[in-house]
Each structure stands twice: as C-alpha cells, then as structure tokens.
Amino acid sequence: MPRGTTALTALIAATPFAALFLLTAPQAAAESTSCPAPGANTVTITASDAECSATSAAGGAAAAYGLGGDASAQASQTSLSLAIAQNGGVATSTATPWSGPAALALGPGATVTTSGVRPGLSIGIAGPGATVTVTGTSTPTCTGGMGFAGDFQTFQGCLSMG
Numbered sequence: 001m002p003r004g005t006t007a008l009t010a011l012i013a014a015t016p017f018a019a020l021f022l023l024t025a026p027q028a029a030a031e032s033t034s035c036p037a038p039g040a041n042t043v044t045i046t047a048s049d050a051e052c053s054a055t056s057a058a059g060g061a062a063a064a065y066g067l068g069g070d071a072s073a074q075a076s077q078t079s080l081s082l083a084i085a086q087n088g089g090v091a092t093s094t095a096t097p098w099s100g101p102a103a104l105a106l107g108p109g110a111t112v113t114t115s116g117v118r119p120g121l122s123i124g125i126a127g128p129g130a131t132v133t134v135t136g137t138s139t140p141t142c143t144g145g146m147g148f149a150g151d152f153q154t155f156q157g158c159l160s161m162g
Helices: 003-024
Strands: 032-038 041-046 051-056 061-067 070-075 080-086 090-095 099-106 111-116 120-126 131-134 141-143 146-151 156-161
Touching: 032 051, 032 070, 051 080, 061 090, 070 099, 111 120, 120 131, 131 146, 141 146, 141 156
Parallel strands: 051 070, 061 080, 070 090, 080 099, 090 111, 099 120, 111 131
Antiparallel strands: 032 041, 032 061, 041 051, 051 061, 061 070, 070 080, 080 090, 090 099, 099 111, 120 146, 131 141, 146 156
C-alpha cells in the first residue's frame, strides 16, 4: 500500500477515537486559559492549574488552550500551530513555514509534541497516560494509553490502543 494511503487510512480510522476522547474526557472545575496569537504576537496566561502560551511571527498564527492542562504553540511566518491540553495533559506544537501541526493532550499523563518542519499538516492526540510525538521527519510514535498521530509531512502515522 502506498505511504500516502497508509497515512490517510490511519487518519480515517482514528477519527472515532478523537471523538471518543472529546466526549469522555472528564470536565472538572479546572481553570481554563486561552492564548490566541495571530500575526506577530505573544500571549501567556497562567492560572492555578492551567497554563497556555502562544507565539507567532508576522504572517503566522498560533493558538494554545489550557483547560486544566498546559499548552504551548509557536508559529513562524506562513504557518499555523495549535495546542490544546485538558485535565492534566501537556500539549506542545511548533511550526516552521508552510506547516500546520496540532497537538491535543486529553487527560492525566497525556503528552503530545508535534513539530511542523516541512510543508503539510500533522496532528497528535493523546488520551490519559499516552505519549504521542510527531517530528515531521520520521515515523510518529504513540505509546502508553490511547493515542493517535497522522503526519502529512511524512505520510505516516501511529495508533496506540493503550
């Protein structure tokens, strides 16, 4: 099967898992932080149990949301970067020109690191206890709990069932 078909198949197969994470993640009375940073901008907000930080260069856009977790997004020119951390998760996303990585860490011990280093989109989603890493140059890794990654920079992905 061609590499592009494998990544697309993994992305389609993992869509129900992403919906499951979003629907079943506990909604505690945790602090929420929102850090949108379009254009040349830097935003950092810290609350008692949530933190976000977003930095973008002119022509880029970064957004980070800490919903009882820690999220960080960085975007250079002509790139997009998104990080969302919920309920104790840690999400980090970094983008160079023409890339669009997204990191979603949903639950205690969830860690996602995505890097956009080539033109293309990528996504990493981790549930409780999972670690997901997308480098943009090698096969993504998914370990621990339920996790998924799809990387159109390398046309590869991974899936961890926990």
